[in-house]
Amino acid sequence: MPMIDYILFDMDNCLYPASSGLCSRMDGLISNFVAELLSLPVKEAEKMRRENVLTYGTTLKWLTDCHDFKDIHEYNRHIHPADVENYLKKETGIKEMLESLPCGKSVLTNAPPVHADRVLNYLGISGLFDEVLYLGFSGTMGKPHRETYLRAAEICGCSIADTLFLDDVPDYLIPFRDEGGEILLVDETRKHSGRSLPSITNIMELPGYIKECFNV
Numbered sequence: 001m002p003m004i005d006y007i008l009f010d011m012d013n014c015l016y017p018a019s020s021g022l023c024s025r026m027d028g029l030i031s032n033f034v035a036e037l038l039s040l041p042v043k044e045a046e047k048m049r050r051e052n053v054l055t056y057g058t059t060l061k062w063l064t065d066c067h068d069f070k071d072i073h074e075y076n077r078h079i080h081p082a083d084v085e086n087y088l089k090k091e092t093g094i095k096e097m098l099e100s101l102p103c104g105k106s107v108l109t110n111a112p113p114v115h116a117d118r119v120l121n122y123l124g125i126s127g128l129f130d131e132v133l134y135l136g137f138s139g140t141m142g143k144p145h146r147e148t149y150l151r152a153a154e155i156c157g158c159s160i161a162d163t164l165f166l167d168d169v170p171d172y173l174i175p176f177r178d179e180g181g182e183i184l185l186v187d188e189t190r191k192h193s194g195r196s197l198p199s200i201t202n203i204m205e206l207p208g209y210i211k212e213c214f215n216v
């Protein structure tokens with residue numbers, strides 16, 4: 001069995017379930033924002049941003065690179081709901097589960113501090129991680145860029161070969177695996193089952209999965 005001694009966690013749709021609706025709400029707010037900014041119908045804005053997000057990593061990076069958009073603060077304020085309590089449920093036992101993991105752990109998110117801190121605080125798990133690496137930490141471009149993973153490992157003091165990275169986006173996981181790391185998809189509805197990636201449906205399955213698949 002492969003060995004791991006470190007875990008990198010995505011946050012949105014990973015440390016809380018996709019069915020919370022929080023990410024769907026943000027998706028809608030992002031499309032509305034793009035529609036207004038580029039004077040497009042919402043449907044068209046949504047199609048355009050989805051086409052570009054895999055190249056640029058995030059809609060924000062696409063807007064800043066291709067549309068000369070500069071007001072990042074306004075974007076972050078607009079697309080991240082302040083009322084996370086209306087979406088998230090405090091998962092019983094998640095804090096204890098994370099504390100029990102026999103590995104170092106950090107968060108690697110494409111979210112900005114305003115959103116990530118709000119969610120981690122609400123879930124009661126903000127103090128549990130060595131690092132919370134927000135979008136653009138240390139000048140990186142965010143997931144799925146290779147440089148982001150290398151820099152994350154450097155900051156966390158882990159070796160990618162001995163690190164398990166969890167995310168709900170298959171295309172964020174593949175480049176990490178290409179660097180020699182272990183990956184785990186969090187796929188609540190099994191919508192990505194065709195990708196044949198190692199997966200769990202809920203974060204609470206993690207300890208059992210680790211025990212079964214890794215030396216720790």
Ligand SMILES: [Mg+2]
Nearest residue numbers: 010012013168
């Ligand atoms: Mg996510």
